[in-house]
Amino acid sequence: MLAWTIYISFLGALVLLLLPKASVASARILALLTAVAGFAIALTAFAQHRTGEMLTVVRAPWIPSLGIEYHLAADGISLTLLLLTGIIAISGILFSWNIEHRAQEFFSFYLLLIGAVYGVFLSYDLFLLFVFYEIVIIPKYFLIAIWGSTRREYGAMKLALYSFIGSAMVLIGLIAAYVRAGAKSMALGDLAQYPFPLHFQMWAFPLVFVGFAILAGLWPFHTWAPTGHVAAPTAASMLLAGVVMKLGAYGCLRVAMTLFPLGLLTPWGLHVLGLGSWRDVFALLAVIGIVYGAMVALVQKDFKFVIGYSSVSHMGFVLLGLMTLNQIGLSGAVLQMFSHGILAGLLFAVVGRMVYDRTHTRDLATLGPMNLNKAIPFAAVTFVVAGMASMGLPGFSGFVAELMVTIGVWRAFPVLTVCVGIGIVVGVAYIWRAMQKAFFAEAGVESVTPKPPLPPITFPERLGAVLLIGTSVLIGLYPQLLLNVIVPALNSPLFDGLRKGSWQ
């Protein structure tokens, strides 16, 4: 049943292409229905599947002579991310209700992207996972290059090349692992159980990990993220920040860390700048990402760049959580993937759709005098709520997730906790600054009334905002909803290799 999330999205994409040119309204509705159906399937599966253990969805031979199977399976981690994908897909369509230019193609690429993302989260066979992972690149490119704004062709190409280089690194690692293990199977479980020699893991782990982490915005490979997010149309930035960056983090956890745990855990035997293993290196890079992203967000002039860099900062928490290697840190990382997906989606929706599509500027200095809190109060309120959630106020999902990650870090790398603290404080500052500058005119500055008056916030926008805020609050108040399936998934045999190392 769960496999239909993929099929229905691809089918929707195909049907949209066949619609006549004039039927923009029906294209929107069809896309929305497809996304809702995908979400409904994911939700049903989530409700039925309470234990969080790995459950095979479909399994059929695909290329028998190479031992490659069409094998879809889901556990608690994938289910969490499937839910996220469903929610983001729906709200993304709601926030692109105003797309008129080549709408069928837009929604078609959009659904293709969504279907491939579902596919990555569901794949158990690594060949299949890679296939879906690469399918994501192409619609992403066209969504940005055709419907984007500021320097769209540059941003799109940069994003496509970064993704493709990342996936090339992953491919080298996967082929080497597949051949090394006897070229008999590409199933995640089989490869994870194969004892790869230590020297092999020592180069394969960083290769595959960085390959995936490029897409998760690991500093210093994050530079595609701000330009890509800024160039993308609203729905595409929501998808990019909301789910595509999660693909990278998911790949790090699901593939790199389970396949090559020794490469992660084993110390090099020597210390370079105080770093003794790959784990230290990536933890440090993640922390740099948190602090650097927040600092850079603090000085941006462009509203969307603020959110773009905040994504880098928040994804740093995910990667840092992965590196803690203790249960609370890892579950926090998965929860942060979900939470950041929802909140980044919401922030980009406010900036891209509610503000930019109306005022046609994202310059904070120009936005201030417009007094947007009076002109479009709903946008201002949404941004304030989303900002509070993003800076980690209790009651929202971001708080629980970042708290768990921080506790995990405290246990694993006490020194880095201080830096994380700095990152959180700067996080409060940049949201506050952006909020102040974008929505509230400063005293003494003469306010300008935009002409013609800004159109009011439409119903689909309200619906999308309520959906996202509601999800964040729900998870913030009752995180057990997700943790109940995430924790058993992390305790499954798949992660044995990591647990044997330093699981606390």
Place this chain on the structure above:
Amino acid sequence: MIAIHNAQLLRLALPEVIVVLAALAVLAMDLLFLRERSTRVRFTIASAIASLGCAGAILDLLLASRQANVLDGMLVANPLTHLVQIALLGMAIVAVLISVDSAFTEHVGEYVLLILLATVGMMFLVGSQDLLVIFISLELLSLSLYILTAFDKRSARSSEAALKYFLFGGMSAAFLLFGFSLLYGLSNSTSLARIASAIGNQHINDPALNPLLVIAIVTTVIGFGFKVAAAPFHFWAPDVYEGAPAPSAAFIASASKVASFFIFYQVMVVGFAGAEGNAAWSHVVSGWVPVLAIVAAFSMLLGNFVAIVQSSVRRLLAYSAIAHAGYMLLAIVAHTQQSLAALLYYVVTYALATLGAFGVIAVVETQTGGEWLSNFDGLSSRAPVLSACMFIFLLSLAGIPPLAGFFGKFFLFASVLTSTPGSLGLLWLLALAIALSAVSLYYYLQVLKRIYVASPSPEAAGIQVPIIGQAVVVVLAGAVVLLGCAPHLLLRWILEAIRASGL
């Protein structure tokens, strides 16, 4: 040596005979009855006869499962050669069908005749393990291709390209013949198997390579490197791809590639068995493997980087072809049964995508008057079906799943690594290949960006897409998608054929 009856020999060569008869029929029909008709009618009838002939040959190959080896490898028939010959015939059919709507020549009969003769040359080429027959078939193929390149007499570029092709080709044929003569001198035989055993015997007595053998290896690699357009023997490729009439270019880029790679593999692996050497990192042993590894690496680097700066789509495809030749050479470097399967899968799917891309270029060219990147501006709104097909072809060439090109790359790379059991010695070549295929996405996306992102120039008229051309392109696109989603359809066939041929 077993005496063989003439009738038996004729029966064995029946597919080739059918194609030759079809070629003569095309010529006679065109010269005797259709002189006064329009070019289109003549092309349609000629293509129909040619396609029927090729289809007949395919049918014969499919039905008769012969296994024969006549006169010490002069003529070889086994499931594997049949498979390759079927692929070649299929591509010849596509090439003549693409040419139906072209108007570059009045000499319709001769044009189709040459395509069919080139096909016969390729069929003999893949069905032989004897240096003499290989060389003669190669010449039949090459001479036909030179003329096919020059066929657009109104275009100076076409003649220029043909002249370059001819001069380089003559040169490389000389190299090849020189290498072959040395091999004959070393082994006193023209049969690949006997040459291999002679080389092997020498090798046991004296582990260092015989200097004559070294020269033979190098000249043979030069000769075949020219045929497959590997750098640094590629200079003809960009000009030919750009200047030749579209159907000729499509044919040269696809079928001739398939045949040349197959026979390249045969000559190196069967003929030079015992002089392989090793190209694994830090374990290099001299032989033909390291030579090919260097040529492969150089082709990948040059092809991918030079393609980036091209502004003509045909030249872009030419440089990408050089890069792809580099990838495919890796399969010869690996020289295992699995890598042969990978090579065949790769070259066939590559040929399909290239044929399709040239099919699209042919239409764009006749409708907009050029094949520069700017001629593709906004094609998606003017010819949506054609654009979608081009989307599929180019992404398959770039190796994006779920298209055939991706599985081809994956299987090829995996087979390269498996060829050195226990160690990952060829990882350096593999890493280079994968990294460069990331580069290749950039220039393929440049074309797709023109098609989908750029808006058409205001004076651009709508595009009249010819029905047959579009149908062929759509079928090819369907095949690329199908072989990507279900690679086993073709792979199973290839693996069985290799097993049955006992290679």
